[in-house]
Amino acid sequence: MARSGLRKRQALVTWVLVADGGFAQMFVRAEKEQRIPLAGNARRRHYAEKSSMALFPLPEWNLRAESDEAFETGNHQRGRVFESAGMARHAAEPHEDVHEAVKRRFMKSIAGRLNKAKAEGLFARLVLVAPSKRLGELREYLNKDVLNAVMMEMSKDLTQYGKGELEKYLEKKA
Numbered sequence: 001m002a003r004s005g006l007r008k009r010q011a012l013v014t015w016v017l018v019a020d021g022g023f024a025q026m027f028v029r030a031e032k033e034q035r036i037p038l039a040g041n042a043r044r045r046h047y048a049e050k051s052s053m054a055l056f057p058l059p060e061w062n063l064r065a066e067s068d069e070a071f072e073t074g075n076h077q078r079g080r081v082f083e084s085a086g087m088a089r090h091a092a093e094p095h096e097d098v099h100e101a102v103k104r105r106f107m108k109s110i111a112g113r114l115n116k117a118k119a120e121g122l123f124a125r126l127v128l129v130a131p132s133k134r135l136g137e138l139r140e141y142l143n144k145d146v147l148n149a150v151m152m153e154m155s156k157d158l159t160q161y162g163k164g165e166l167e168k169y170l171e172k173k174a
Helices: 068-072 098-119 132-141 144-149 163-173
Strands: 014-019 023-040 045-057 079-082 089-092 125-130 150-155
Touching (some): 014 163, 045 163, 125 132, 125 144, 132 150, 144 150
Parallel strands (some): 125 150
Antiparallel strands (some): 014 023, 023 045, 079 089
């Protein structure tokens, strides 16, 4: 039976979201342990143990935005407006750029997934890395619990970075 003062400490799970308007990848930041052989023979080997923080990708969070064509399906006809005086009608232009609408919808879907994951207790802390406009859109859709879990935001597009480069970049900024 464990005493309350001697309870085993549970590690806080940190997720790192790297996104832009068309792509998003989630990583879990966790401790990586290495055993480095130092000396000894086949029977008795001596090791040095080294631990460091590393990023591990979550495959189910490798997301891509829908294409502009898929977004426009069913929306290709322009609306019609009437003249205020007379019976003339004109085609109305959409008020929002299709590319921006796709990106905004993508940020909304990411926020929905983050809200659900936080409610399920899958992470305790969150790092957001995205261009500043996308960060602002993402923040609009995140609930209060997720916003409280955000420990760092970086307004930069790092989606082209590999996992190793991203680890080094975040290590410098943290």
